[in-house]
Amino acid sequence: MPENEPWEYSLYIPNDVRAVTVCRRTLRLILTMHGLIGRVDVAELLATELVSNAVRHTKGPAALRVRWAPPGTLRIGAWDADPEPPEAPVTFDSATELEEGRGLALVRACSDLWGWQPLSRFGNRGKYVWCELEAA
Template structure:
């Protein structure tokens, strides 16, 4: 008799705390290992790291990591925050800002996300009832 795996998705609510991105990455590794998706851990962790770092750096409130499978072997990693502003590279025009100088200490994160993800996108969320508004940046890998 064949068994059917139940669908799954995880959301980890995070406070605006410098330790939160590390906790989220550890949680992501544990979730993917539990679902036997260890081959996706390096790419998923890189995508999550960059999106979490941007949420922490560019917003003041809490944020959340969301993880869910899209198809067999394909994963969506998303980060929600309350700021509705869409960063360059996720806007509809898809134009990334220029790469920073080689000695700059930041400015490469979204370039890494675009280079390592199979697909990226954004959903701007309007405040409706229980919704907190903001945006959800996502990246998919397989």
């Protein structure tokens, strides 16, 4: 059973497509160690889409953030150094023939809630794109 205490992890990554795999495997380990193995598959899909967007569409560093808030909210997010908002998700009807651009549509479809916010800290700008999975 998952812990009743909140926790949070952040993994800072370089702008390198190999970092997506590192994030996915790290997330699997974190969720397994916290007794959330039932959420691993969907969480990996969501994290992969968020981190892939951060790495592919920006030039600077990025980060994966994973947070658990009892009684049952898992938040997965990706930070990147680009302050521009993410492109609006396409609908699956229009995405069926696209080879790119389906990531946020998958995030929207597979999560209970998603969003983004601009960030500014210590003179650095960027954005944080996140999604949540609620307790089953």
